[in-house]
Amino acid sequence: MSAPRTRLLALGDGRPTIEVLEAGDGPPLLFLHGAGGVPAWVGALPLLAEHFRVIAPLLPGFGQSTGLEFLEDQLDLVLHQFDVLEALELQRPYVVGESMGGWIAAEMAALRPRDIGRLALLAPIGLWRDEHPVADIFGMTTPEMVPLLFHDLQSPAAQEMLSLGALLSDKDDRSEAQIETLIGMARGMRTVAKFLFPLPETGLERRLWRIHAPTLLLWGAEDRLVAPIYGELFREKIRGARLSVVPAAAHLLALEQPAAVARAVTEFR
């Protein structure tokens, strides 16, 4: 799997400048990342790039993207994604979003239903039921979060995340590169918190009826961050939506079951 091409896209004065990752040929697929960004071109992404031109713009605060200060609220955030879409000259693209990116994708499809061709939402956040509180990603340690994100804690991806968590310490024993990694993670989480603190529910539910795009929902059967019950809820609220539960996967299903996720996304019509 080759590394994606990367470039910076300046949206104009007083607006963000964003890093866009891109790989593959074929029909365009806009990938909206979750709270962890796209630290590596792994999981379902390279598999999707065998069928699509995968375009992954990074939100301000992630990678080399800057300009969070220009996005004051949720409406700014969703309109920003349309600005990106227009700057990339994409018309009615297939939008695939995971977790937070799934929420943004759903908001986009509700705000401008005619401008989104198809939707695939991978364990999106955005709904809330008191009986099934979405875990508080802003109030837990990394070792506590990893079991919510991964079904197989021995997998390389889970182990790598645990090792990142171990970088947080009171001692000054980290390398420059490790410090930059930590600062980078904090910068990304700052973006997430700006739109989703203290809990990830901002009224999406009352807008879901507006979505016209054919919608596929994918959920890890073992998701402990956002319980699979939310998959049912999304399916009920979005007209004609299809839900597929992926076994042996938790919240980061595109990392844990890349082949199953890529196949479902590719075959969805």
Added chain:
Amino acid sequence: MKISWFHLMPYRWLPADFRERYHSVWVDVPNQLYDPVRGHELYNEYLDMLEYADEVGFDAIGVNEHHQNAYGMMPSPNLMAAALARRAQHAMLLVLGNSIALYNPPVRVAEEMAMLDVISGGRLIAGFPVGTSMDINYCYGQNPVTVRDKYREGNDLIIKAWTATEPFPFNGKYTKLRYVNIWPRPIQQPHPPVWVPGLGSIETWDWCVDHGYNYSYLSFSGYKRAQKMMDGYWERRSARGVEANPYSAAFFQQVCISDTDAACEREWWPHVDYFFNKCLHLYPGMSEAPGYRSEASLRAGVVAQVGNTTGNMGMNKSWKELVEQRYIVAGSPATVRQQLEELARALRTGHLLLGLHIGSAPRELTQRSTYLCASDVLPHLRPIWNEYEDHWWPKALPAARRVQPRRTDASQANDERRTTNDAPRAGARP
């Protein structure tokens, strides 16, 4: 210099196995651990302690704000200050303070603090903390990324509300008001002195310097560990060409005094142990919400350029270690005198906030420590920094112009009756 007696108001009855059984002393510590009847006794006992500090001559008595916290039982410091304002008649009221971004609209803070200033005859010191992340983000749900901006806007609104004498509109990003016109307005002109408690972010230093506010460094780690931080503040001040007046800074230090050093350890260790090993049991997953600190401060913290104190708050240390490393200043009056003078000169601080109640300390022990401090330590410290003028102290009405609380005729009659016979209490109303 001026010395304040500062209370945190910890809950005294956390179970022995608290650390093993519970997540944290803060945010999600279940309130079934709180016994309101014991709480009733504790509030009154703690207010007595503050009133005693007033009687023995401390310059100010201090309270602060925490939420969902078992070592700080003052979600509303203004209520405590109001409870103190009438019976404590000499000391200034240090309310350190109100986390102004939490109040909607922030004119509520302007109003309540003006009330305190008027009730007390102009004795209020107005603390404007941003607030810890636990308090303002995890407990009060403020957005960590925008809360400092909201704080700054709240500050502007409160100061304008205190100083304007005509109604005005306020079109802020977080607060929009057509008519701002607070009644009452404060006695102190143009407004009560503002102190900003901080934990060492560079932005807070600049904020204090630019607004002429006092910077109050509140730490449980003691003065030795604060040196780098306070040096940073003074450097920042001089870099901006502002006089290094010691009264522009305050420092919080926990202190215990007994007749001898040996007696101090014997008498105080259980209560100091309770504080450091129970009250500071904090959950690292909620120490700081993402975005609470700027990237610059984060970077400084990560590489410890200005001294990272969050990681070493004093847990699991012995009495000897806590004393030698000056997490606490403890011992005989002579020992404490010498160390507090060293503190004042090393940190260049004109205001000392003394935590003379620690952890589970009972009334008598605290009172003895307070008495020894007032009689044997304060006189020695007061002349330090006399050559500077304190621009950060309340301009209270002269004592002769301040009204003393008067007892009602009914309560006097009750007292007389009680001393002559055991007649039932007269109704509160005539």
